[in-house]
Each structure stands twice: as C-alpha cells, then as structure tokens.
Amino acid sequence: MNQQRYAHILRDAGIGVWEWNRITHEMHYSPAWAEVLGYSVDDIPAICETKERLCHPDDLQNYQRALEAHCHGATAQYTCTLRLRQKNGDYIWVKDQGQVVSWKDGSPEWMTGYHTALDETGMGALIKKTFIDQAPGAIAMFDTQLNYLAASRQWLIDYNLPEAIEGQNHYDLFDIPERWKEIHRKCLQGEIHQAEEDEFFDRTGAAFYLRWQVKPWYHQGEIGGLLMQTSNLTHFKQLQFEQKRQQAFQKTVFDSINVGIVACNAKKELTYFNKTSREWHGLPSKSVSASELSQYYSLYKADGKSLLEEADIPLLKVLEGNVLGPDEIISIKTADKNRYVRVTGNQLYDEKEQLIGAVVAMHDITEIITTNQEKQLIDTTFKSSFENAPIGMALVSPEGNWLQINQKISDILGYTKEELSGMTFQELTHPEDLELDLSHVNALRTGERDSYQIEKRYFHKTGRVVTVILSVSVVRDKDLIPLFFISQITDISTQRKSENDLKQVLRLTQDQNNRLKNFSHIVSHNLRSHSGNLNMLVAFLNEELDGKLKELMQMMDSATGQLAETIAHLNEVTEIQTNENAIQKTVCLKEYILRTTNTLSAVIKENNISIVDQTPANLVVKAIPAYLDSILLNFTSNAIKYRSTKRASYIKFCTEVKSKEIMLTIEDNGLGMDLKKYGERLFGMYNTFHKHKDSRGIGLFITKNQIEAMGGRVTVESTIDVGTTFTIYLPYEEAYTNSLSY
Known part of the structure; x- marks a missing residue:
C-alpha cells in the first residue's frame, strides 16, 4: 500500500487514526487525529x-514503555493514556491504542491505531485508574474476565510484575488454585471475601503471610469487575518468631552459665530459678513466705554461721530499692559444703514503668574465699591481697570473636567493649597459654567435652599480664553444631601476685640470694634495700654467737618490720587504682563535648558535618569521666555513621537545667528510625536498625547502662529520613559549679 493510498484512507476515516512503519519511521495521521x-x-x-x-515530558517514558512491551509480545494490544500538546500550547488527555498489523523478518513492521480525547467520563475513569496506580498499598483492578485494568506500584513490586500490565489476564500470569477461582466467581456475584492473616508459599517453598480482601466494583449499578487488595504481614510474623527465638536464647544462656539466677514478683513470691540455682540449693522450688526464705533455702551471712534476716536477703533488698554493695556476699549451706556467692541485682519494670519484681545473679566465689582463708592462716599481713576478684562473662563465637561482653571484662583487660568487639581472644592470650586454650576449644568444637576450666594469662591494654580462671561451656544447636561459647573470667591477678609475694618473703628468710619481684619500681628499690640489710644481719649471726646475739636479733626485727610496712603501702596503692574508675567527679560538659568532636574531627571533616555546640561554657555535671567520654563518643559516632546523604548533615548539642537534672540533647538530621516498629528494642542487645557494615546492635545497650550507672536516664525521638534526638538526663546540683574537677 503506497503513501498516497494511506493518505486517502486516513483523510476519509473521520477518526484519529495513525499508521506507523517501525522500520522506516514513516508515520501517517488522519485529519481527525490532527484536529483533536x-x-x-x-x-x-x-x-x-x-x-x-x-x-508531555512526564508521560513520554510510559508511552515508550507501553509501545515496547506490545512490540515484544508482552501485551496483546498497545494502550496508553497520555497528554499531547495542542497547537495553542495546552495539553489534552487522550487514550491512545494500537496493534502491530504486519511483521518483517520476525520484527514488527506496521502498526495501526487511534487516539480518543477523554471527556468527563473518561477523565473520571482515568482519575480512578491513577488513584489505583499510585496507591501506597498493593491493590489491583480487574474487569469481569480478570483482565488487569490497573495495578498500584506496590502490587507490581510485591508480585514481580511488569510495568505494562493493563490488558493481561490474571490467570495467565499466575497458576491460580481452584480455591481462589471459586472466591473470584463468588465476588463477581456480589460477595466480599477477606482474611486478616493467611499463610502462603512462594515457588521456592518459603512461607509468607498476607492480609487480603477481594470485592466487586460497580459501574452504573452493575458489577464491572473485581478489586483485590493485599498487605504483606511477613515482616511482623518474622518479628514474632524472632521474639520467641530470643526468649529461647535467653533461657539457654541462663541455664548454661555457672551463675545462679533467681527472680521474684512485687509480692516477694519467687518466680524463677535457673538450673544452677536449683543445683546449688538441692531443693525443689515451692511457695515460701518471705520470712521463711532463709530457713528453707539455707541462706547465711558471709560468716556462714548466722541466718539472713528477711531485710538482709539480697533479692528482697533489691526489690525494696536498696543498692547492693560490691561486697554483698552470702553463704548457701548444703549437706556437704558452704557455698559463698557474690550477689548483684536489679529491679524489674513493665512497659508502663511499674515495678513488677526483682532479679539477682549469684556468682560462686567459694574457691576465692577458701583460698583467702587459707592464706590468712599463714600471714594476716597479706589479707587485703586476697580479696575476691569480680567475674567477667562473655559470649564468644567459634572463631574466637567477642560476641557479647560485660563491663567486668573491660575492667579486667583494660579495653573498652568497642575495642574488644574488633579483636579475638587469641590476640590477647599469652603465647605460652594459647596452645592449651585452643586445644580445649577444639575439644568443645568436636564434641569431646562440653566445658573446661583452666588458668591462663591475658595481656592487659597497658601491656601487663593478667592471670585469670577461665571457665568455658558450649551452646549447640539441634544438630550439635556449636553456636557460641559462654566464658566466665575471674581475675586472680591479685591473688597470684600475693602468692608470689608470699613465696618471695619466705624465700628471703630461707634463701638470702632471692629478691622480691613484680612490685612497682619504688617499692622494689625499698625491698632490695631491706633485703640487703637482712643478708648482712644473717651473715653476722653465722659468724658471731656471743652476747651480741640479742642486739643483732633486734636489728633483724626492725628490718623485717620495714619490709612488711613497704608491702602494706603497695597493697594500699593497688586498692586505690582498682577503684579509681568508679569515682564520680564534677566535670565541665563542654570540654568533654569538644574532646569528642576533636577525636572524630577527621571523619567529621571528611563528611562535611556541621557541629553546633550550644552548651554553656561553665556548665558542669557529676559523672564518671570514662563513662561520659564513652557516651558522647557513641552517640556522636552513631550520628556520623547513620547520616543522610540527601542533605548537609549536622550534629547539635544543647542543654537545659531542670530542677535536679541536666538535660543534654544530641540532635542530628540523619536517617532516623521507626520508633513505632523498633522503639521497644532500641536499647536492646544485637539489635540493628540500618544496614551498615559496622553495625553490631550493642552500642546503645552499653550507653544506656553507663548512663543509668551514673544515676541518669535516656530518651529518644526519631522520624525516618528527618533525624534523631537523644536526651540524656543526669543528676545536677548548683553546688557542682563550685567544685569542678579536672
């Protein structure tokens, strides 16, 4: 058909017809097409x-996509609603339709079609279709034959469908079970079917969960087809499954550790005993009044002789709001032994912050207590050197990475939790102890044993050697594959040093050529001086046995007294250093903020982040300096890590004094978080809310505990893609301003 013949047909057709040769790009339009x-x-x-x-520029991509979909066989007919510019510059909505009518060498040659200007009825249908197309949920509109009329973008995403879906049949795209076909038939007769939660399986067999509704839609009183709407509940179901897994995980940990866990409710009724506690007491748990607890469970004071009064039972003390001291030790008597335990605890609150009970952890320190008692019989001078060491607990991966640690391990090794998270236990172990430790670990991996306990040495951050008792047990999955190790670390460095010191003193009186070791430089110098005196006096004794013996013995007594005094001074210094980090001081808040931003200055500069510090220069707070450093560093580094790349980033520090509290707010305009979804888990352990390679899900948990350890609290406000504001409340008194510590 030649060009003149096409022109004749198009001129006389009276409708907006077009013809297009896709190979030569030749295109003919009828007069009616142009007149529109x-x-x-x-x-x-x-x-x-x-x-x-x-x-119209906004419609060009949809137009081209619809044409290509038809020419590649994805749709039986080309259909597109678009805007075309009129001669006067205005745009008019038209419905454009067409079809390939001839092919050449397997490719489309000629297409023919027409367009129709949309009147008010057509515009109304277009508005409805646009509403469905742009609906935020998954929704689709079908005619009575289940051909697609429209589908929202979420529907296309959820069911992996192409953009050009109009005109395709639902049954051609999916293998629809007879159950659903029956629902469709009933809905086309006027019924509405729906389900709040329904389980489905994809082609791989993976389960997913939907809330769905199918109902008819009407046009001029007649059923025009079906509307289907679905909501994906899979994420929420997975959260439920994860919560159950966490509960099982916690129970496994509590029943695996060699620490007794006991809990009670607000009425002082016992509600939980873990496996270790049951084994320690050797008694079944039963309903016992608070006044009878000590008698029934054989709870004694640290002397092992006096039963605890009700007011002295650690669990009930915690319930009443009393803080347990660092030396809260009790004795549990059984038929064959006295077990000494150090007790720590916390009150329990519900989501409305109502007190619902208390829980305590009992750490077995029987061996340490027994060792101290034996050493006291040898020489009471060294009594303070054999104090009970705190216990560290950790979860360690089969590869040796620290998965979770408590603050005691940081105290023992000198590293922060953040530093330890990037290290393995192998890096910190003394080379001479590593082979023995790894052989035991391998025995756990292979199933040859379930636990072990050894004495080993670690390197402290300062380089000194820390000696510990390491107890390790393994938690396995249902296939007996190791999931993680539970490690308990008891620092016995002080005891080992005291043992060495005692041996050195004994050797000093027995062997005149040995000198005291492992003391500080000054004390070591004094000990060598006194040792020299003793050597000389002993030499005199060997040579002279006449009347001067008494005088020489007095001189020896004086020299050994000076030696004992020097050792006592060393013990006092050691005790002060041990408790140094627990002392709260009044510090200048602005200086600590400046210190934090200086520490992170390189990454702040690299990411063009603005720092706005509105804190007064003379405002001071009472805090543990190391904790305050850690808190500011964690919140600031998080704000940097989870910044938005869509806008210029800032971090703002502000303060406000309210009554007995100082409010420190740290605000950023980063990615933000969905607090409705994650709020309850925000400060939990291993919870991450953004996909970041450095996310570990532990920083906020540590920071919250540090704030609470200083008598403070923390709240958060956050909006997705707007930013996050953390508010830290710390105790405050005006007197602090006059007692600033540096």
Whole structure:
C-alpha cells in the first residue's frame, strides 16, 4: 500500500487514526487525529518523532514503555493514556491504542491505531485508574474476565510484575488454585471475601503471610469487575518468631552459665530459678513466705554461721530499692559444703514503668574465699591481697570473636567493649597459654567435652599480664553444631601476685640470694634495700654467737618490720587504682563535648558535618569521666555513621537545667528510625536498625547502662529520613559549679 493510498484512507476515516512503519519511521495521521490537537494534517510531519515531541515530558517514558512491551509480545494490544500538546500550547488527555498489523523478518513492521480525547467520563475513569496506580498499598483492578485494568506500584513490586500490565489476564500470569477461582466467581456475584492473616508459599517453598480482601466494583449499578487488595504481614510474623527465638536464647544462656539466677514478683513470691540455682540449693522450688526464705533455702551471712534476716536477703533488698554493695556476699549451706556467692541485682519494670519484681545473679566465689582463708592462716599481713576478684562473662563465637561482653571484662583487660568487639581472644592470650586454650576449644568444637576450666594469662591494654580462671561451656544447636561459647573470667591477678609475694618473703628468710619481684619500681628499690640489710644481719649471726646475739636479733626485727610496712603501702596503692574508675567527679560538659568532636574531627571533616555546640561554657555535671567520654563518643559516632546523604548533615548539642537534672540533647538530621516498629528494642542487645557494615546492635545497650550507672536516664525521638534526638538526663546540683574537677 503506497503513501498516497494511506493518505486517502486516513483523510476519509473521520477518526484519529495513525499508521506507523517501525522500520522506516514513516508515520501517517488522519485529519481527525490532527484536529483533536488543533492542527491540520499538513502541519504535522509524517515521522514518528512528531508524536514524541507533542507528548508531555512526564508521560513520554510510559508511552515508550507501553509501545515496547506490545512490540515484544508482552501485551496483546498497545494502550496508553497520555497528554499531547495542542497547537495553542495546552495539553489534552487522550487514550491512545494500537496493534502491530504486519511483521518483517520476525520484527514488527506496521502498526495501526487511534487516539480518543477523554471527556468527563473518561477523565473520571482515568482519575480512578491513577488513584489505583499510585496507591501506597498493593491493590489491583480487574474487569469481569480478570483482565488487569490497573495495578498500584506496590502490587507490581510485591508480585514481580511488569510495568505494562493493563490488558493481561490474571490467570495467565499466575497458576491460580481452584480455591481462589471459586472466591473470584463468588465476588463477581456480589460477595466480599477477606482474611486478616493467611499463610502462603512462594515457588521456592518459603512461607509468607498476607492480609487480603477481594470485592466487586460497580459501574452504573452493575458489577464491572473485581478489586483485590493485599498487605504483606511477613515482616511482623518474622518479628514474632524472632521474639520467641530470643526468649529461647535467653533461657539457654541462663541455664548454661555457672551463675545462679533467681527472680521474684512485687509480692516477694519467687518466680524463677535457673538450673544452677536449683543445683546449688538441692531443693525443689515451692511457695515460701518471705520470712521463711532463709530457713528453707539455707541462706547465711558471709560468716556462714548466722541466718539472713528477711531485710538482709539480697533479692528482697533489691526489690525494696536498696543498692547492693560490691561486697554483698552470702553463704548457701548444703549437706556437704558452704557455698559463698557474690550477689548483684536489679529491679524489674513493665512497659508502663511499674515495678513488677526483682532479679539477682549469684556468682560462686567459694574457691576465692577458701583460698583467702587459707592464706590468712599463714600471714594476716597479706589479707587485703586476697580479696575476691569480680567475674567477667562473655559470649564468644567459634572463631574466637567477642560476641557479647560485660563491663567486668573491660575492667579486667583494660579495653573498652568497642575495642574488644574488633579483636579475638587469641590476640590477647599469652603465647605460652594459647596452645592449651585452643586445644580445649577444639575439644568443645568436636564434641569431646562440653566445658573446661583452666588458668591462663591475658595481656592487659597497658601491656601487663593478667592471670585469670577461665571457665568455658558450649551452646549447640539441634544438630550439635556449636553456636557460641559462654566464658566466665575471674581475675586472680591479685591473688597470684600475693602468692608470689608470699613465696618471695619466705624465700628471703630461707634463701638470702632471692629478691622480691613484680612490685612497682619504688617499692622494689625499698625491698632490695631491706633485703640487703637482712643478708648482712644473717651473715653476722653465722659468724658471731656471743652476747651480741640479742642486739643483732633486734636489728633483724626492725628490718623485717620495714619490709612488711613497704608491702602494706603497695597493697594500699593497688586498692586505690582498682577503684579509681568508679569515682564520680564534677566535670565541665563542654570540654568533654569538644574532646569528642576533636577525636572524630577527621571523619567529621571528611563528611562535611556541621557541629553546633550550644552548651554553656561553665556548665558542669557529676559523672564518671570514662563513662561520659564513652557516651558522647557513641552517640556522636552513631550520628556520623547513620547520616543522610540527601542533605548537609549536622550534629547539635544543647542543654537545659531542670530542677535536679541536666538535660543534654544530641540532635542530628540523619536517617532516623521507626520508633513505632523498633522503639521497644532500641536499647536492646544485637539489635540493628540500618544496614551498615559496622553495625553490631550493642552500642546503645552499653550507653544506656553507663548512663543509668551514673544515676541518669535516656530518651529518644526519631522520624525516618528527618533525624534523631537523644536526651540524656543526669543528676545536677548548683553546688557542682563550685567544685569542678579536672
């Protein structure tokens, strides 16, 4: 058919017809096609680019996509609603339709079609279709034959469908079970079917969960087809499963550790005993009044002789709001032994912050107590050197990485929790002890044993050697594959040093050539001086046995007294250093903020982050300096880590004094968080809320505990893609201003 014949047909057709040769790009338009746009057919060049130039820019991509989908066989007919520019510059909505009518060498050659300007009825249908297309949920509209009329973007995403879906049949795209076909038939008769939660399986067999509704839609009183709407509940179901897994995980940990866990409710009724506690007491748990607890469970004071009064039972003390001291030790008597335990605890609150009970952890320190008692029989001078060491607990991966640690391990090794998270226990172990430790670990991995306990040495951050008792047990999955190790570390460095010191003193009186070791430089110098005196006096004794013996013995007594005094001074210094980090001081808040931003200055500069510090220069707080450093560093580094790349980032520090509290707010305009979804888990352990390679899910948990350890609290406000504001409340008194510590 030649060009003149096409022109004749198009001129006489009276409708907006077009013909397009996809190979030569030749295109013909009927007069009616041009008149819709206010042109004459002679005004419009017979090329395909003419139509694209007249198309609204926002509709061009949809137009091209719909054409390509049809020409590649994805749709039986090309259909697109778009805007074309009229001669006067205004745009008019048209419905454009067409179809390939001839092929050449397997490719489309000629297409023919027409467009129709949309009147009010057509515009109404378009508005409805646009509403469905742009609906935030997953929704689709079908005719009575289950052909797609429209589908929202979420529907296309959820069911992995192409953009050009209109006109395709639902049953051609999916293998629809007879159950659903029956629902469709009933809905086409006027019924509405829905389910709040339904389980489905994809082609891989993985389960997913939907809330769905199918109902008819009407046009002029007649059923025009079906509306289907679905909501994906899979994420919420997974959260439920994860919560159950966490509960099982916690129970496994509590039943695996060699620490007794006991809990009670607000009425002082016992509600929980873990496996270790049951084994220690050797009694079944039963309903016992608070006044009878000590008698029934054989709870004694640290002397092992006096039963605890009700007011002295650690669990009930915690319930009443009393803080347990660092030396809260009790004795549990059984038929064959006295077990000494150090007790720590916390009150329990519900989501409304109502007190619901208390829980205590009992750490077995029987061996340490027994060792101290034996050493006291040898020489009471060294009694303070054999104090009970705190216990560290950790979860360690089969590869040796620290998964979770408590603050005691940081105290023992000198590293912060953040520093330890990037290290393995192998890096910290003394080379001479590593082979023995790894052999035991390998025995756990292979199933040869379930636990072990050894004495080993670690390197402290300062480089000194720390000697510990390491107890390790393994937690396995249902296939007996190790999931993680539970490690308990008791620092016995003080005891080992005291043992060495005692041996050195004994050797000093027995062997005149040995000298005291492992003391500080000054004390070591004094000990060598006294040792020299003793050597000389002993030499005199060997040579002279006459009347001067008494005088020489007095001189020896004086020299050994000076030696004992020097050792006592060393013990006092050691005790002060041990408790140094627990002392709260009044510090200048602005200086600590400046210290934090200086520490992070390189990454702040690299990411063009603005720091706004509105804290007064003379405002002071009472805090543990190491904790305050850690808190500020963690919140600031998080704000940097989870910044938004869509806008210029800032971090703002502000303060406000309210009554007995100082409010420190740390605000950023980063990615933000969904607090409705994650709020309850925000300060939990291993919870991450952004996909970041350095996310570990432990920083906020540590920071919250540090704040609470200083008598403070923390709240958070956050909006997704707007930012996050953390508010830290710390105790405050005006007197602090006059007692600033540096």
